[in-house]
Amino acid sequence: MKKQWILTAVYAIIAALYTAVSLILVTERTGLFWAGLAFFLISAASAGAVSVLVSIKKSAAFPMELAFVVFSIIYLLTVFSVNIVFCYIFKAPIRIFVSVQLMLMAIYAIVMLLLFLARNTIIKGKERAARNI
Numbered sequence: 001m002k003k004q005w006i007l008t009a010v011y012a013i014i015a016a017l018y019t020a021v022s023l024i025l026v027t028e029r030t031g032l033f034w035a036g037l038a039f040f041l042i043s044a045a046s047a048g049a050v051s052v053l054v055s056i057k058k059s060a061a062f063p064m065e066l067a068f069v070v071f072s073i074i075y076l077l078t079v080f081s082v083n084i085v086f087c088y089i090f091k092a093p094i095r096i097f098v099s100v101q102l103m104l105m106a107i108y109a110i111v112m113l114l115l116f117l118a119r120n121t122i123i124k125g126k127e128r129a130a131r132n133i
Contacts, residue, residue, distance in 0.1 A: 003055050004052045004055060004056060007048065007051045007052050007055060008048060008052055011044050011045075011047060011051070014044055014076070015041055015044040015045070018037075018040055018041075018044070019037065019041070022037055031094050032086075032087050032091070032092070032097055033087060035094055035097060035098055035101070036083040036086075036087045039079055039083070039101045039105075040076075040079055040080060040083060042105075043075060043076050043079040043105070043108075047072035047073065047075055047076050048072075050072050050112055051068065051069045051072050054068040054069065055069075059119070059123055061122040061123050061126075064119040065119070067115055068112070068115055068119075071108075071112070071115070075104070075108045078104060079101065082100055082101060082104065086100065
């Protein structure tokens with residue numbers, strides 16, 4: 001239970017820090033800014049939820065659980081990077097920015113689904129192997 005609270009607190013701190021720094025440093029708050037902030041907060045919430053969900057129950061597929069957390073952090077960093085590049089360097093149109101963010105979100109969802117399927121396959125395989133011994 002303590003592990004879940006720590007993970008939740010870490011993701012909440014990351015989201016709060018990003019929000020505070022963004023609101024302090026950015027003076028021109030356009031639709032692009034608000035969309036970037038929303039996508040970062042959604043990615044932090046989803047990455048935190050996946051990390052907590054995976055850490056609730058210990059399973060026989062521990063390395064896979066670590067892959068969930070690592071890929072969630074990579075997704076969070078990717079969303080942050082896209083925000084910086086598209087909002088502040090290129091100042092891209094909002095429709096392109098939202099399209100890129102939605103593609104990233106879809107890739108994240110697909111990878112998480114594949115990781116969950118792989119983890120379940122590993123657990124079932126280990127259970128079958130244990131029954132056969």
